[in-house]
Amino acid sequence: MINIKKAGYHGILLSDYSIGFDFSTPDAQHIFISHAHADHMPYKSKEPVYCTENTFKLMQKRGYRDEANLLSFGETVQLPKAQVTLFPAGHILGSAMVYVETNEGSVLYTGDYRTPPSPASEGFEYPKQVDHLITEATFSLPVYKWAPYDELIEEVQQFAIQTLDEGYTPVFLAYNLGKAQEVMNMLAPTELPLQIHGAGFKLCEVYEEAGIELGNYETYNRLTCEGKVLITTNSAINNGFASNVKKKKLAYCSGWAARESSRAQLTVHKLIPLSDHLDFFELINLCKKLNPKKVHITHTPNASVVQHYLDELNIDSRFLDLEAETDD
Amino acid sequence: MSNTFKNLAETAQKILETRSNNAKVAICARYFKSLDSDKDLNRAAQFLGEGAFSSISGERAVIGSRTYSTCAAEFCEINYEKVFKPSKTALGSSSEAIEKLMHNIDAARKKRSPAELTLAEVETIYKAISEVSSRADKQQILRDAWKQMTPLEIKYFIRIMTRGSLRIGFESRSVVSAIAQAFGKKVKDVRYAHMITGSIGRTAVLCKNDRLDEAIFKLFHPLSFMLASPIESRAIENIGEYIAEEKFDGMRCQMHISGNKVELYSRDLNDITHSFPEIVNFFAERNLPDLVLDGEVCVYKNDEILPFQLLQKRMGRKKPSSKIMDKFPVLFIAYDVLFYDDEPIFEKSLTERRKILKKLAEQFNLPISNQFEISDEDSVEELFERALAHGNEGLMLKKKDSTYEYGQRRKSWLKVKKPGGTLDTVMMYAHAGSGKRGGYYSDFTLGIRVAEDERYEEEFIPIGKAYGGYTDEEMKRMNKRIKDLTVEKYGPTLGLIPELVIELEFDDIQINKRTKANYTLRLPRFKSIRWDLGPDDTDTLQDVERMYQEKINRKRLKQDENPSFYFEND
Numbered sequence: 088m089i090n091i092k093k094a095g096y097h098g099i100l101l102s103d104y105s106i107g108f109d110f111s112t113p114d115a116q117h118i119f120i121s122h123a124h125a126d127h128m129p130y131k132s133k134e135p136v137y138c139t140e141n142t143f144k145l146m147q148k149r150g151y152r153d154e155a156n157l158l159s160f161g162e163t164v165q166l167p168k169a170q171v172t173l174f175p176a177g178h179i180l181g182s183a184m185v186y187v188e189t190n191e192g193s194v195l196y197t198g199d200y201r202t203p204p205s206p207a208s209e210g211f212e213y214p215k216q217v218d219h220l221i222t223e224a225t226f227s228l229p230v231y232k233w234a235p236y237d238e239l240i241e242e243v244q245q246f247a248i249q250t251l252d253e254g255y256t257p258v259f260l261a262y263n264l265g266k267a268q269e270v271m272n273m274l275a276p277t278e279l280p281l282q283i284h285g286a287g288f289k290l291c292e293v294y295e296e297a298g299i300e301l302g303n304y305e306t307y308n309r310l311t312c313e314g315k316v317l318i319t320t321n322s323a324i325n326n327g328f329a330s331n332v333k334k335k336k337l338a339y340c341s342g343w344a345a346r347e348s349s350r351a352q353l354t355v356h357k358l359i360p361l362s363d364h365l366d367f368f369e370l371i372n373l374c375k376k377l378n379p380k381k382v383h384i385t386h387t388p389n390a391s392v393v394q395h396y397l398d399e400l401n402i403d404s405r406f407l408d409l410e411a412e413t414d415d
Numbered sequence: 416m417s418n419t420f421k422n423l424a425e426t427a428q429k430i431l432e433t434r435s436n437n438a439k440v441a442i443c444a445r446y447f448k449s450l451d452s453d454k455d456l457n458r459a460a461q462f463l464g465e466g467a468f469s470s471i472s473g474e475r476a477v478i479g480s481r482t483y484s485t486c487a488a489e490f491c492e493i494n495y496e497k498v499f500k501p502s503k504t505a506l507g508s509s510s511e512a513i514e515k516l517m518h519n520i521d522a523a524r525k526k527r528s529p530a531e532l533t534l535a536e537v538e539t540i541y542k543a544i545s546e547v548s549s550r551a552d553k554q555q556i557l558r559d560a561w562k563q564m565t566p567l568e569i570k571y572f573i574r575i576m577t578r579g580s581l582r583i584g585f586e587s588r589s590v591v592s593a594i595a596q597a598f599g600k601k602v603k604d605v606r607y608a609h610m611i612t613g614s615i616g617r618t619a620v621l622c623k624n625d626r627l628d629e630a631i632f633k634l635f636h637p638l639s640f641m642l643a644s645p646i647e648s649r650a651i652e653n654i655g656e657y658i659a660e661e662k663f664d665g666m667r668c669q670m671h672i673s674g675n676k677v678e679l680y681s682r683d684l685n686d687i688t689h690s691f692p693e694i695v696n697f698f699a700e701r702n703l704p705d706l707v708l709d710g711e712v713c714v715y716k717n718d719e720i721l722p723f724q725l726l727q728k729r730m731g732r733k734k735p736s737s738k739i740m741d742k743f744p745v746l747f748i749a750y751d752v753l754f755y756d757d758e759p760i761f762e763k764s765l766t767e768r769r770k771i772l773k774k775l776a777e778q779f780n781l782p783i784s785n786q787f788e789i790s791d792e793d794s795v796e797e798l799f800e801r802a803l804a805h806g807n808e809g810l811m812l813k814k815k816d817s818t819y820e821y822g823q824r825r826k827s828w829l830k831v832k833k834p835g836g837t838l839d840t841v842m843m844y845a846h847a848g849s850g851k852r853g854g855y856y857s858d859f860t861l862g863i864r865v866a867e868d869e870r871y872e873e874e875f876i877p878i879g880k881a882y883g884g885y886t887d888e889e890m891k892r893m894n895k896r897i898k899d900l901t902v903e904k905y906g907p908t909l910g911l912i913p914e915l916v917i918e919l920e921f922d923d924i925q926i927n928k929r930t931k932a933n934y935t936l937r938l939p940r941f942k943s944i945r946w947d948l949g950p951d952d953t954d955t956l957q958d959v960e961r962m963y964q965e966k967i968n969r970k971r972l973k974q975d976e977n978p979s980f981y982f983e984n985d
Contacts, residue, residue, distance in 0.1 A: 230515035348853030395497045
């Protein structure tokens, strides 16, 4: 029996092993950070956290001020009662799944992940034997199924090229860590000049050091942005980003773009369902392949849908509500 | 193949994906032009503009969302309760959920082999659905149809069938523009033909064949009403261009008269003649010329216009008893004339129409509204107070030089109304929104307090459902709060801890025995979210009862001096 609990803000604690995932606390001695998105990374930590080098670099650029123990993928760290290995999660650069082996069984904490992986990440690999799978399930409904990657690349490139042909400036709304660089990577072969919002720009260096091709880009400049491919976030576009460019068209790049309602909510011209999470079908498929003793489902209002499908596969599961659950 | 349903679905999708309205109209116009046969043009315009059947045909493919949703779940071999419902809630649309499931799920893909159905074949399917009544029969037809369609076709097939909006940001007004553009005619002429024929498909065919002038107004075919905008929503440059009438606390009605044949139509163009025999007799006996009048049915007794709540006792009755007729006598008060001297006169100005109406009223002794000149805001204020004293809802301001803009809500007619009242209520349930509000909880059931009321066990009971009156920001803030207050989940509905207080504004209170409170509010909407109040501050059922009684018993100014209408009794 391994105790898996919610702890901190969106974090998880294996109390018997003093191991924590994605939060910072004195309750756990060994903290593992899956990736550098704001809802997963801490901003300070008394003890050095474990993470990949790329995650550490990205965290530092986003304000993390303390120490880290860097781990490579596949490298095993020996703790008093467990050994821990990181696997590439395919979500964003540096993103890792944390694999914990103990005498009482093994745990795989996925963090956020995507399979097939983002080409702007280190890929996706998973251990063969897992007893407890703690998985995110952000898009856990069968209405979410991502298009083949080639089609998405085509959509992104065509939107940029056609919009420019029509005399408009194309603007991609994409989260500034991960999605923005993935879109840039998709556009790189077009060699179109590109400007990215400052918050995303400073992270691009880490991607380039990791050998990810980001194309012909520079930081956003209000005076020179017209006629270039622009990349920014939803919130920036509402706060004056390129507001001087009257003729522009917006494309929203997100898994949520699979919902027709986001067109009107964000007043965009194009919806490109490009997600950095795996879709419903990949999730069920992975559970089937791993066939764990138990699946612990997080990050979804629809855990019951996943559970319904896991029941049919005779896989035990539960909802680990990171939103509402208090200490238990 | 331009006459396939797939082509229509793809055109609709392209219109959805286009932002500029001009560009949307141009896409639709190109599509209409590409259709070779008149029959297909008729079908395409009707499907995009009106639904499966033309609104005047009286035919309907009656099919509920549960019927087609359970059918779709079965088709996709997924659990309706456990999988379909959450999918629908997440997207805020059953038809969109069905489109995605049909695309994503292997079991559904295997059953479908798109057959490029023609518009005519799809029309036949809609007819078949309208001719069967059992759920099983309807579902059998749906299954057979879906097997031959792409997911996109299925989505629009459902939206057209249910006569809801196609949700492509393209309402029937835009379809009219597209028809005009496709065949080089004036939008105004196409709109006129549409209003007269009541069929957008037929209008398109007439337009294409240069025969718009054949769309002639016919008596006993009701035409769409001209509607008023709230005065708050419009900027008025010169109030002197308007006249004022009192806004009667009654029911809008259009009357067609030819000899002793008289028919009455409600605002949704239903025939309501049978409910009001005394009005029919009154007009049938007067040897009137052929006429169409626009006006209001009111309960009128002892020189007083009585509240709308009493008129409700007369509405929907096929044959009212003489007792009911004695108790709630009704009167038709005319305020506009639309057909006179054997021709429609919508294009004449209000001043000219009024002259005709006045002449008719004098000659045949008909009740007509009183009109008042206004010069400034003070005179409006004074008239408004008097209208309320008469028991009426407020004022109508009508632009003197305006034509009768059938079916439109613009600034030629303005309504000045006083809100019926406000109540502090508590939010009890939140319902998932659809369309633009998909993904949010946007509709709310509001309750009033009955904690100290011996008639009830509960602490709060529902009094109304509201889905407007707040900004997007407020909606988001409420959604955050709702998350914390949720205690139960029933599909798309959340049961909440009664905490959040909403000041609700409404137009009127009506008795409704089918509700727990026995009362319903007319047009309830948010006035403000009272973050400062708690559930103990909310109003009680007794407050509602008191407001209703005050409304009914309110002293009404008799129609003697400065009446709201006039009518020389014999």
